[in-house]
Amino acid sequence: MELADRLGSEVEAQNWALKTLEHIGEGTVLAQQIFDMIGHSKFFSDFTRSDIQMLAKSMEIYRAEPGQTIIREGDVDDYMMLIIQGRVEIVKKDRNAMLQPMTSVGPGATLGEMSMIDGEPRFATCTAVDPTTFAVLTRDAMVKIILEEPSLGAKILIKLVTLLSARLRQTSSNLLHYMER
C-alpha cells in the first residue's frame, strides 16, 4: 500500500500502553456519544453525522482507570485518541528525568496525532486522572479512510493540519516569550 509507506516510520508500533487497558469495543457502540459531544470537540466541529458514523466504525473504544497510562513518553505507537469522557493529564520528563506536568485535557480533546502521522516516539506521557473513555484511531485505519473515503480522509487531514498549526503558533509564541526574558 503505497500511501501507508508515507505515513509513519520503519519501526514497528508497540502500542504498549493500549494493551494494558480495557477494550470496550468498536467505535460504533459509542457513535451516538461521539456525535453528542461534537459540540465540545474542536476536532469534529464541522463533521456531518455520516462522517462521524463512518469514522466511528474505524475507531476502537478503550477505558482507563485513574492513574493508568494511556500514552507513554518514548514509546513507538501508531494511534491518536479522542477523549469521550474523563480527564487526562499530560506530563513530560525534564533533563533530570523528573516528570513535569504540562496540561490536562477533557472530553473532545484529541491526543497523539503527531505519532499517528509521523511514527516518531511519543513526546509526552498521558495518564487518566478520572475514569476515562476514549476512542482510538490507528494509522492503518487512517490510511484505509484516505484510500476508501478520500473526502472524509481530506477532512481529517485538514483538521490535523489546522490543529498542529494552532499548537505551533501557540508554542512558538511561548518560546519567543521565554527567549525575550
Add this chain to the structure above:
Amino acid sequence: MELADRLGSEVEAQNWALKTLEHIGEGTVLAQQIFDMIGHSKFFSDFTRSDIQMLAKSMEIYRAEPGQTIIREGDVDDYMMLIIQGRVEIVKKDRNAMLQPMTSVGPGATLGEMSMIDGEPRFATCTAVDPTTFAVLTRDAMVKIILEEPSLGAKILIKLVTLLSARLRQTSSNLLHYMER
C-alpha cells in the same frame, strides 16, 4: 464549495506582498527545475514525476530581489511557497517591535503553510536575502487539488501534517529547554 469553507478564515486574503513582486508565470514553466530540486526538498521527496507535473500546473512562479518582502508578519494571505532558488530570511517582531532574526532557508524549503491552511495572520516576515525564485500554492489551488486529485491532495496534506509535527516537536523541545533554565 463545501471543502473551501473548512480551510481558512472569514477574512479575505490580501496577498499584499505577492502583489509587489515580479510574476514569472505558471508553475509548468519551471516543472523541470522543481523536479530537479526534489532531492533538496523534504516536502517533495516522495512525490512522483506525475505528481510534480500536476502540482506545477497549480502553482505560480514569482521572483524577489534581495531585500524584498515575500511574506509580511500580520498580513492575512492564503498561500504557501516553495523556494526554488535563492535564500530567504525569517524575522519576527519582539515585544518592543524590534525585528529578531529567527532563521534563514534556501532551495527546497517551504514557507507559509500555516496561513495557507488556517487563514490566521502571518506569524513572521520572510525577506529575500539573495535573488529568489519561488513557487506559490494558494488555498484555492489546494482545494481544487483535493477535490479533483484526491490522492495527490492526501499526499500534500500528509506532508503538511508531518512537517508541522516535526516543527512542533522541535519548538516544544526548545520551549522546555528554556522553561527548565
